[in-house]
Amino acid sequence: MNMPGLPGGSISARITCVVILMTLLMSGVTGGTSKSFADSLQEYQIKAAFLYNFAKFAEWPAAAFKDAQSTVTLCILGNDPFGDALDSLREKTIEGRRLVIRRVSKVEEADRCHILFVSASEKESLSHILKVIRNWNVLTVGDTKGFAESGVMINLISNENKVSFEINLDAAEHASLKISSKLLKLGKIIKEKN
Numbered sequence: 001m002n003m004p005g006l007p008g009g010s011i012s013a014r015i016t017c018v019v020i021l022m023t024l025l026m027s028g029v030t031g032g033t034s035k036s037f038a039d040s041l042q043e044y045q046i047k048a049a050f051l052y053n054f055a056k057f058a059e060w061p062a063a064a065f066k067d068a069q070s071t072v073t074l075c076i077l078g079n080d081p082f083g084d085a086l087d088s089l090r091e092k093t094i095e096g097r098r099l100v101i102r103r104v105s106k107v108e109e110a111d112r113c114h115i116l117f118v119s120a121s122e123k124e125s126l127s128h129i130l131k132v133i134r135n136w137n138v139l140t141v142g143d144t145k146g147f148a149e150s151g152v153m154i155n156l157i158s159n160e161n162k163v164s165f166e167i168n169l170d171a172a173e174h175a176s177l178k179i180s181s182k183l184l185k186l187g188k189i190i191k192e193k194n
Contacts, residue, residue: 044085046163047156051086051141054154055094055115057180058172064114064137071100075110077129078119081143107132118152120144126152137175148190153177155190166190 055072072094076082080103092099104110107129116138122129123144130151133140140152148155148166153175155166167187172179 042085043158043163044082045088047143048082048085048089050156050163050165051115051117052089052092052094052099054139054141054183055099057183058139059178059180060114060137060139061176065097068096070097072097072114073100073102073112074115074117075102075104075113076117076119077104077107077110077122079121081119110138111136113138115139115141118142118144118147123147126150134174137177139175139177140171149193151192153179154187164188168192 051074055074074086074089076086086101089099089101102113104113107125110116110133114137116133118126118129118140120143126147127150130140139154141154141156142148142152143156143158145157148168151168151171153168153171155168157164157166165187166189167179167184168190169179169184170192
């Protein structure tokens with residue numbers, strides 16, 4: 001099963017497919033077996049699919065790209081938990097733009113990123129990271145408890161046999177990003193801690 005890919009066809013057919021996929025993943029459908037979540041579906045393969053689909057349901061301002069041929073850059077900041085799970089995203093496109101994956105060791109290297117996955121290894125420096133990117137048009141994603149409340153836009157939550165996500169809509173709006181209402185219906189809206 002190639003979860004990150006979407007079938008051809010109309011935009012509404014692709015949206016329906018993504019919504020069904022995300023609903024199934026969030027509801028814990030794991031192939032009908034009693035195996036553990038890690039045995040039946042690799043957690044970070046699922047999270048890679050979520051990253052790709054988050055990008056498809058986000059809209060960046062025109063100023064976030066140099067020109068119509070610019071790529072969409074997905075950066076992983078800190079220890080990379082994905083391993084080879086992101087390989088399935090190579091050569092994918094988002095709104096006609098090729099998706100490029102980069103790994104960065106410090107936030108200052110992420111200045112050309114459109115999506116920034118903040119690894120759990122960066123938890124202690126999260127406030128510094130968010131301060132540095134405060135005025136960037138970057139979609140931040142994490143998978144660490146408390147990240148959405150701290151200012152990360154989308155936080156993936158693994159719980160037993162399902163993956164769900166939280167959305168910090170205020171953080172997205174501050175970065176001038178629009179999150180599709182279809183995605184908002186699937187996630188839990190989180191308010192930032194003051």
